[in-house]
Amino acid sequence: MKFLIATTNMGKIREFYTLMPEHEFEPLPIAYAPPAEDGKTFVENARIKARAAAGVLPVIAEDSGLCVAALGGAPGIFSARYGGYRTDRERNMYLLRQMVGKTNRAACFECAIVCVFPNGRELVSVARCNGSIVQVPRGDNGFGYDPLFEYNGSTTGEMTQGEKNLISHRGRAIRQLVRMLDRL
């Protein structure tokens, strides 16, 4: 099992590593603020230190998807399981079948990032990239619906990672998050 070990004492960490060789340890990150050890017993103090370390790293999570105007915003939050298919390729083919005969090809990629800090504070960054759905998939880069999504003449599957980051929903949301973090 992997544990976070709530001490900065190298002598103690060495003893845990030696005596629990079948387990893994993650040391405390530098950002950890040690709590006041104001317990009345060793157990109380150990509990205070364990609880204080229990949410010590801020967490970033992301959710994103493709929203197609002619499909009423689908696949949207169901992008990863659209049509019940397992692979990107099957979902791409399924989406193109739904688009047969649709003249409105407008679509957008949307990305939401939530960053949760140990004190419960949240930062939320949402961004979009507007484009359209091609008739035939193009490009082997990226993942997901990238071969179907055209922006300024290229699909995101035809772009390099650098080109895609400049314009993509996730690139924009991440840069916006960085600005929020810089202002903290």
Place this chain on the structure above:
Amino acid sequence: MKFLIATTNMGKIREFYTLMPEHEFEPLPIAYAPPAEDGKTFVENARIKARAAAGVLPVIAEDSGLCVAALGGAPGIFSARYGGYRTDRERNMYLLRQMVGKTNRAACFECAIVCVFPNGRELVSVARCNGSIVQVPRGDNGFGYDPLFEYNGSTTGEMTQGEKNLISHRGRAIRQLVRMLDRL
């Protein structure tokens, strides 16, 4: 800043690394159980994933100290700041001064380990090592009060790490914790 990044999608992780080069990322440990993403929006789903990852590693914390019978159990939970001194050596000298004229040299090292799981469940392991306080410090190994604490003819400061682990308060508490984990 260091973040836990709540995704297993390598394409997304790569984009975060590229676009946030001034930050560090910790991937999710294998033990992470992905939550049901049953939100109605991208933001809700991102929040569900961030909150689920916020306490994903079990944490181990330890508190320990030396309890001297003739000093009414002192320094006990104040072992690390006994007498207000900053260094192990100063605290050792201070303790020996308190012991001048005491015929009862009995002492014990005590160790409490608390392991907190993400679901809030706790394991607590407490162990002791009974010994006595020497007149003059001996041994350069270990740390803390090890040069003062005699067990079976040697101070823990004279023991190798292996010898100390066999008999020490922390060695015993860690082995007991391992047995508790094995029974889970």
